[in-house]
Structures are given as C-alpha cells and as structure tokens.
Amino acid sequence: MAQKTVPDSTRRSERSRRAIYDAALALVHETGYAKLTIEAIAARAGVGKQTIYRWWPSKGAVLLDAFLDLADQASAEASEKAGHDVVQTEITDSGDLEADLKHVMRATVDEFNDPKYDAPYRALAAEGLLNPEVGAEFVEKLLEPQLQLFVRRIRKAQEAGHVLPDVDPRIALELWASPLAQRWLMRSGPLTHEYVDKIVEYALYGITRSRP
Amino acid sequence: MAQKTVPDSTRRSERSRRAIYDAALALVHETGYAKLTIEAIAARAGVGKQTIYRWWPSKGAVLLDAFLDLADQASAEASEKAGHDVVQTEITDSGDLEADLKHVMRATVDEFNDPKYDAPYRALAAEGLLNPEVGAEFVEKLLEPQLQLFVRRIRKAQEAGHVLPDVDPRIALELWASPLAQRWLMRSGPLTHEYVDKIVEYALYGITRSRP
Numbered sequence: 001m002a003q004k005t006v007p008d009s010t011r012r013s014e015r016s017r018r019a020i021y022d023a024a025l026a027l028v029h030e031t032g033y034a035k036l037t038i039e040a041i042a043a044r045a046g047v048g049k050q051t052i053y054r055w056w057p058s059k060g061a062v063l064l065d066a067f068l069d070l071a072d073q074a075s076a077e078a079s080e081k082a083g084h085d086v087v088q089t090e091i092t093d094s095g096d097l098e099a100d101l102k103h104v105m106r107a108t109v110d111e112f113n114d115p116k117y118d119a120p121y122r123a124l125a126a127e128g129l130l131n132p133e134v135g136a137e138f139v140e141k142l143l144e145p146q147l148q149l150f151v152r153r154i155r156k157a158q159e160a161g162h163v164l165p166d167v168d169p170r171i172a173l174e175l176w177a178s179p180l181a182q183r184w185l186m187r188s189g190p191l192t193h194e195y196v197d198k199i200v201e202y203a204l205y206g207i208t209r210s211r212p
Numbered sequence: 213m214a215q216k217t218v219p220d221s222t223r224r225s226e227r228s229r230r231a232i233y234d235a236a237l238a239l240v241h242e243t244g245y246a247k248l249t250i251e252a253i254a255a256r257a258g259v260g261k262q263t264i265y266r267w268w269p270s271k272g273a274v275l276l277d278a279f280l281d282l283a284d285q286a287s288a289e290a291s292e293k294a295g296h297d298v299v300q301t302e303i304t305d306s307g308d309l310e311a312d313l314k315h316v317m318r319a320t321v322d323e324f325n326d327p328k329y330d331a332p333y334r335a336l337a338a339e340g341l342l343n344p345e346v347g348a349e350f351v352e353k354l355l356e357p358q359l360q361l362f363v364r365r366i367r368k369a370q371e372a373g374h375v376l377p378d379v380d381p382r383i384a385l386e387l388w389a390s391p392l393a394q395r396w397l398m399r400s401g402p403l404t405h406e407y408v409d410k411i412v413e414y415a416l417y418g419i420t421r422s423r424p
Contacts, residue, residue: 032342033342034342034343097420122341122342123341123342125341125398126338126339126341126342127338128398129334129335129337129338129341129397129398130244130245130246130334130335130338131246132399135398135399136399138398139398139399139400143398143400144400154419157420161421162420162421163419163420163421164419164420164421167414167419168410170401171391171407171410171411171414172414172419174390174391174394174395174411175387175391175411175414175415175419177394178386178390178391178393178394178395179383179386179387179390179391181390181394182386182390182393182394183386183390185341186337186340186341186347186350186351186355187344187347187348187351188351188355188356189382195383198380198383199383199386199387202379202383202384202387202415202418203387203414203415203418203419204418204419204420205418205420206414206415206416206417206418207366207375207376207379207384207387207415207416208309208369208374208375208376208416208417209373209374209375209376
C-alpha cells in the first residue's frame, strides 16, 4: 500500500483515542465498572469530557471499543510473531474435530483466566445485560464473530461426514461455548482443561448409551 | 402446628419487609437497575433509609431477597392450586429422560419470556458479574438449587442404565442449562420450544455419527 500523509489533526485524534482506551481499561481494573465515570476517563487520559462525549454516548460504549481494540492489538502481536496475518484465525481443521475443539477450548480457558481480559470483559457482559444497545453491540462485534468460527468448523466436519447432516451448527456450538461462558461469568464452577475436555466429549458423542 | 401469637413489632417488620420487596421489584421494572437506589426504594416503601440499611448492605442484596421471595410466592401459589406442597419440585421421572428434560426446558423458556421475572433476574445476574458477594449469593441461593434438580434426574437415569455411568451429572447438565441461560441473558438468539428441544437432543445423543 502507498504511504499516506497523515494530517496532524488525525494524528492528534488517534493519540487521544488511544489515551482514552488506555484510561478506560486501567480504571475498570483499578476501581471497578460501577465507579467508572466519563469524567474519570477524561481526567486520566488528559482530554476534555466533551471529546469523549463527541465520540461515544456512554461509558459502556467507550469500554466496548477499548476492549475491541485490545483484542485487535493481541491479534496484531500474534501476526507479527507468526510472520503472517492471523487476525481472522479460523479454527484448525486437522480432520479430528474432537482434538481441534479441545485445543481451542483449552486456549479460551487460559485467556479467560488472564486478569488482563477479566475485568473489562466481565464489565461489558454486565453492562450488556442492563443496557440493550451495548448488549447488541457486544453480541454483534465480540461474541458472534467468535461463535461463527465454530459454525464454520462444524460445517467442514459435516462435509467430511463426521457430524450428522441435520445438526444446526449455530445451535450445536452452544453445547460447549455457553457452559464455558456461564462458568466464567457466574463463577459457578472451576475453569480447567479437564472441564472443557469433558464438555466437548459429551457434546460430540452424547451422554446416553445410544440414539433412540 | 400450634397457632403462635405474633408480637406487634414482628408484624410491623414483616409488613415493612414486604413493602420493601414490592418497591424494589416495581422500581427495577420501571426505572431499570442502574437508576435503582436505596433512597428510592425507601421512599416508595414508606420506610426510612436506615431500616433498609439495617437489613441489607446494598441494593443488589435487597433485590436478591425480593426475587427469592417472588419465587417462593410462585411456589406457594402452585402448591395451593395443586392441593399439596410443590416447593421442592423434582423433575418428573417418567422413565423417558428426553421427554422429561424437554418438558422442564420448555417451561423454563416460558418463564424466561415472562416480563415479571425478566427485569429483576437480569439485574441480579448483571450485579452478580460486578459484585462477587452478590454473585456468590445468586449462584448459591438461586442458580445452584435449580441445577441440582438436573443432577438428581441424571443420577436416576444413570441408575436406570439410560445415561453412561462415567458421565459427571454436574457437568452434563450445563450442555442444556447454560445455552438457554446465555441466549436469554445476552439476547443472542430466539428462545423457543424448538430451540430447547434441539439442545436436549444434541446433548443426549451427540452431534456426531458415532462414538469414537
């Protein structure tokens, strides 16, 4: 791509935006989401309150964009390490659906247990429950793209004849994705590799002796 | 049981408590959880703010007890209608696990789609994500007792030889309970009888052609 000349005002905006993201993520970690305010984010980022209100309607909207940016950065770092673009990582298709699902679910457990993601992701999920607009954006921009990776992997397994042809992939993936999300969000049980291994096995092969 | 003489002060307390529950449930419905305050609950209930703070540490704690009371009332009404105690309803064991699970899951869908439960339950779930103490109480008093009903039904199915003996019932139930909870909380998909029927079928029989 040709090198573009970036005007000063765009560079200043970009600097402000990054400062606002950093401030929002740091504050939600330090003080918790309930005490997070636009005022505090502005003060920490060294920008005026009006700058934030010009770009975002609520603290939930700021935090959602900050979190999406954090996820983008993690992908960019992974791409640099790998030497190629891994932003749109598909779930590996090794031909062994059980092994591939266990691999990605174990990695997700490790990510959920990482404190860097814990506070903002939990705050966004909570805000999404109470504020339908943030909730819809959370689902559309964050949750659903992750779930669609499973949809595509299940479709490949159906094409290979490993998954029953009448199974609806968008529903089937919830058998393993939702238990992990609920345990993590509600802290209703331990999140371990052994746990997700069992969930994947039960989902693929069922918990009964046989089909009826 | 012998008729007890209830002292006036206990009756007054009971009246205040009920007024506080009613006020909290009405307000969370009308103004939303974010704008709910102890002050507003006290004003609506016609009690002093200090009365509420004497009994509960936070608005989340008030709402949790109000919701548990609402659930108790619903059970009491059901008992009266049925002419016997149904407070501790077990999941029916007709010998057909698929039919019994579909029955209870369809009833849960209907309950989640009832606006009376929607606002307070969603608010409690959100508060539980941000406030670990409310979250732990939510899980212990509300979520886990409901999940244990599935544990006991799965154990019976194991004794009858319908469910594989090495399946962990506390994990297996999440295959159908968590997808329903996540769809409802995140509004990430429609909640219908057809949906829960599929989830139950996939969980019982698996989504692949056969065991490995």
